[in-house]
Amino acid sequence: MDPKLFDMGQIDVAWCPGCGDYGILTVLKRTLTELDIGPEKLVMVTGIGQAAKIPHYFKTNFLNGLHGRALPPAVAIKAANPSMVVIAESGDGDMYGEGGNHFIHNIRRNPDITNIVHNNMVYGLTKGQASPTSQRGFKTPVQVAGVILEPFNPLAVAIALDAGFVARAFIGDADQTKEIFKKAITHKGYALVDVFQPCVTFNKINTWQWFKDNTCYLDQTHDPYNRAAAFKKATETGKLLLGVFYINPNKTTFEDEIAIYSDDKRPLYERQPDYNRLQKLIDKYRTAG
Amino acid sequence: MDPKLFDMGQIDVAWCPGCGDYGILTVLKRTLTELDIGPEKLVMVTGIGQAAKIPHYFKTNFLNGLHGRALPPAVAIKAANPSMVVIAESGDGDMYGEGGNHFIHNIRRNPDITNIVHNNMVYGLTKGQASPTSQRGFKTPVQVAGVILEPFNPLAVAIALDAGFVARAFIGDADQTKEIFKKAITHKGYALVDVFQPCVTFNKINTWQWFKDNTCYLDQTHDPYNRAAAFKKATETGKLLLGVFYINPNKTTFEDEIAIYSDDKRPLYERQPDYNRLQKLIDKYRTAG
């Protein structure tokens, strides 16, 4: 497969020059190409924000829904047609702020989808307010005296909820990010990839350079199958770590649990209700005891 | 102070005989009495559910709001009048399900309120569907084949978010529960107490006996100031542990951070806008550059 398959040709991209979102777009196309997942097989679901515009720059099926609500349709799409590859992708504000409740509960639900979060530590589209991941002291037109809330730690929360796959990447390193995306997409079950993505316009603190200086990869000895160790790494002070923090390989997916596919693999759109059976059910109300 | 101060006299309580909610009501009254917090000083904020009916059986100020929305008004009340003692209390469905987003973000906000969650692992008021804390396999009229979602672990999530005070109690032990409540209420900042409370009507699995058999207290050696240890205890398999898991004494409260009280202690209701200053602000628009 050729990554060009996904290209939209000459289009007007709304992102700022230099934005980390471009890198994520490119890496994602490469990842899908290498995994041989074509546009027709993929469904992208996004919310609203700069990150959430990604499917518009990309040849694929997509549902670009409401701010904060990428996960619920994604889960439903996967459940209604498990043969599709489903990626739910949005910004940090979208996924952890407005959409926080879906984030925590879909980890519990464990659908076989990949959740990519563009983490620029700011609300880009609405021009620079704090996001849940903004660092303490970060000043914005709303947080005039700087952020006073504890930054949201998506990795620690995901590990606390025993998510099946938890990773963090920095788009400054395209190759490693691609490897992480690949692992996430091929992981069977819910996979979180939080991707550091500099917002060059509204986040003058957490810049490309800042991320370069303040991140480093988990060392080789880290055992992603050890939950307590993963939690420790996710909550360590000092440099922000990158890589695959945690994998729980022993989880069943939502689609496998719901059982309606156990003896009929057809997606829902191919099905018709069984009217004979329905007639029998109706008739039970004639005699029901 | 006399706990009778809180008594409502002859009223019709809507809880089922034998429900764990009665115990929590009694313990709470005793706790407040011992802490010398009278009805006028207290504001209870609840959502909707069986647990959330608690202020109706109790002499106090209260706002019995919407399902899942106990925390936002509670935080605002405390911020608008820091001299009040504020308790946000509800069921597990209310606080961790419908209200999950407020749960995670108010831990980050760290208001000086106490959050008591009646955890009966079921939706009581709506007659027995699964709650976020329901155990796998628990059968209900909706989860006909048993719960397939991973139970929500409120303690692990709170610790992941670095909550200031995280504890679990079982109302079968009134004295210990009271001690935990006391610590939570006197903790300056957000304090979570998840209280196991048997629902005798809709949860025939997690009964009084079950909780007795399946819980035990953290041992004396547990260091609540050690976050990694607390996380480990909160995620351990085997018996569900009780007691104070985690304390972070180094956090500033939301009310202290917002700064409007730094040189004026009056609650908002006593204040008037400064029209002289406002006139000056208006006049800036005459010359603004």
Next chain:
Amino acid sequence: MAKKQNTDVSIVLCGQAGMGIQTVEGILTRMLKGAGCNVFATKEYMSRVRGGKNSTEIRVASKPVSAFVNRIDLLIPLNKGAVEHLRDRISKNTIVIAEEQVVGNEVHGNFRFVEAPFTKIATDIGNKVFSNVVAVGLLAGLLGMKLPDILDYVKKFFASKAADIVEKNTKAAEAGFQLAEDLAGRIGLAFTIEPDAGVKDQLLLNGGDAIGLGAIAGGCNFISSYPMTPSTPVLTFLARNGRDFGVIAEQAEDEIAAVNMAIGAWYAGARAMVSTSGGGFALMVEGLSLAGMLESPLVVNLGQRPAPATGLPTRTEQADLEFALYSGHGEFPRILLAPGTLEQAFYLTARAFNLADKFQVPVILLTDQYLVDSYYNIPGFDLAKVKVEKYFVKTEADYKRYELVKNGVSPRGIPGFGRGLVCLDSDEHDEYGRITEDLQLRIKMVDKRLKKLESAKKEIIPPELFPKQKYKNLIVCWGSTYHVVKEAISRLDRDDTSLLHYSQVYPLHQKTADLLGKAGKVVVLEGNATGQFAKLIRLNTGIEIENRLLKYNGLGFTVEEVTAGLKKILK
């Protein structure tokens, strides 16, 4: 009491939640129906699991009955305070059968008291829990059922229990029956219901079941919802039958998730619904607007209950019409259905899926606690009259999800079916579904979306007009009040008065102005405080209906109050 030829008996059971009223109701209605009696049952209950005062009305009649009456012929109060709770409905003609201490000093000659030592009998059998079944035996006996039939049914009902339990319940029923014989003999207490063999094989079900069955008939294979009275029964129905019919029934973490899941499911080719009540629907409003923009089909069961906010969770009301009609930011079409009978509940729910799919709009079923919880016998549902009409297409490459076609309804593709890509966007978009700020296109897209309503107007379900097509007085109602008004009108016994019942309230049928214009006097009846349907009629026809019968105390209308209300207005 002189033996009356009573062909329509209203029995009320009243007691605390958890006392087993529902068991009595369940056994009795099914048993009586099995014996050929027409039955109707409705309940009113408090928002609590134990205690309080709940009551169930069971009507047993020679002719079909399907409406709530105020009258109580026979009252079985199960605990102290029950008589007080029903004070307003008790008359001199009410026979109260109870243990002495339950009625206590309330025996004032306001009603006829007949003592029945339920507990004693039950205790003699082995446990006071059997007193419910003693009551069943008593009532069945009084209503003229034969003992063997009673015992047969009781055995069947408890078949899954231990032999000991079956035996004791059978004994209890028998003891109850003997009590009935005794009362009949001693004080002449008995009722004569003409059994009708045809009834025996009819369906007995409530509105919740009818909606659930209708959903399956309409091809529903996905429901995502969050529990909320009175909409939960539809969720549990589909969960219970999910495996058999390939329905994914998922309890969402909140209503926002529920509606967004349903939209995602439709996108992927499922036929999805959500079931909720006012407060939950409030949380779905943004999702409703999303469905409007994505042009996604969506089916909503909106079980109305008294509000604002939490209100009276277990009661009934019809006050969410305007809410359902206008909520959601921006302008987009929707269809509002309001079933009034079990048949309508079934057929309209099935149809809702076809309408949603055909016009790519949200279809909202305005139901309520009264409709969902009430049940009665009906002949059946005809599956030949329903059909799953799927309107999605197999896409070609270069597929345009929002192609600007004349009637506004662009062919709907789904991902993975065909060669095209299916792109849905909540921003304003071009024909491909890609975000746009072309303001000329904006106008075209707004017009396109609104045009779908014009298409939908060609298929509005006409209101039912009866008994006469000519009338002087016209009584207008919608939704769950159908049978109550119908029975009230028949009681009026006038040949100048007809009923106009709307089971589709929006878009409003074009004939409305005409039909109303023909009447000398128009009365509107609805379960809210502000006359919302009357307002909708005024807005659409200019006709202001001044005569209004409104009720908003949390209970459904009773036949008597409608009759009296109409009498007063019609003079």
Next chain:
Amino acid sequence: MAKKQNTDVSIVLCGQAGMGIQTVEGILTRMLKGAGCNVFATKEYMSRVRGGKNSTEIRVASKPVSAFVNRIDLLIPLNKGAVEHLRDRISKNTIVIAEEQVVGNEVHGNFRFVEAPFTKIATDIGNKVFSNVVAVGLLAGLLGMKLPDILDYVKKFFASKAADIVEKNTKAAEAGFQLAEDLAGRIGLAFTIEPDAGVKDQLLLNGGDAIGLGAIAGGCNFISSYPMTPSTPVLTFLARNGRDFGVIAEQAEDEIAAVNMAIGAWYAGARAMVSTSGGGFALMVEGLSLAGMLESPLVVNLGQRPAPATGLPTRTEQADLEFALYSGHGEFPRILLAPGTLEQAFYLTARAFNLADKFQVPVILLTDQYLVDSYYNIPGFDLAKVKVEKYFVKTEADYKRYELVKNGVSPRGIPGFGRGLVCLDSDEHDEYGRITEDLQLRIKMVDKRLKKLESAKKEIIPPELFPKQKYKNLIVCWGSTYHVVKEAISRLDRDDTSLLHYSQVYPLHQKTADLLGKAGKVVVLEGNATGQFAKLIRLNTGIEIENRLLKYNGLGFTVEEVTAGLKKILK
């Protein structure tokens, strides 16, 4: 060009987001106002941070101007495509001042092209970033400002920057001014605006600022909101000034939290508001209903924008009137205000807090992007005309929050103030605020809540009728369209046509039927596709307004299109 006595010039700047149009606009308008010119500015922009096509219109005039015009007298396109973007607004009379390559092959004689080498001049000074200030100097010069005044202002504007930057900007302004001199001399290009000394000291601010100032004047000391265009400016205004005025300004985790926080804050005695747009308001609908049930005051700034769903986030529309009016489950009163001018924005926002407190209802301000982002000079706000009216009481022991008083407005206590306990319940409740299932009480409480609307009706802000109290034609509008319609009517130059502008749209003023009835012809003008205000009028008065000017492409009405539209209708 012959030197015209131009007293009203419309200048448009157009370029990509991030090119600094806002800097030019900011400097130019303030500088010109400081020189005594009347100014008005409004912008239309895309939902993106960089790139795209945005434009700002700046009107500079001898008389006050406060409305969007279609006409462009002077266009400064900053990049390729800008001319194309504004094609429909460019005429033969438009002078386009730009660098050659920006206009490119679009110079077709459709407009008058004047070359100005902004970039070259700027680069000569040191960096092309200075080209914006070159444009400022040029425009100020063309509009007749004196060089020293220009330089003074530029220095002041950049005062906080490094000396080097100040110097270069000053040079740039000077170079721009010389270009103007040159153009004036060489081709006679110049405009004559009569400066008015009175204007110099007037306020120059936009709708967002006016709302923010009004909120402080109304005693607002708590705002909880979630960012959403075009409502964010009110949040940032209060955040910016929070410390000075003791306002808690909190960004909530979502809109649900925001509204529930605001309700909690009112309960504790704060005066709280939320600021949001359609999609966020959708999420607040359950909270709105809660405010209805708790009888909590609440102030909402609902900044309308084109929907459904995400729609066109940065554009304007008036399509959330019905949504604001009917959303929320159950029936409860509310008040809808719709400021049309900066003064109304200020005074009505302040008043909203008093109304909310007095009647214990939600008060919703229907604003929009056009109102929030547009600015012009006005004499001032008179603080003597506003007052914080606090209606809460000090409680006695045995205080009843929901005491059944005649007008429905029970004295509102707050916890900690007085000896009473203050109990608020979202279930139906008794006078103490304790949960109840007393169905008689239910009726009383519904009636009580609805009665508050009757009280509120005594204080409806009357619509403004002008210029004439006698008229043949009446143009009805509401909210942000005030100035556009006003200017259009004055252009019509007929003495039989008046404007009726509503700044309170609900409850609708009682005189409405009368006022409309007096007109031979009524025209309604609103920024939506379905005529929502016309429907509200029909519902309330029975009068159907057939003549409608509706716009829904995302832009505000222009004076010209309203004039033309009215001419056509009025003939």
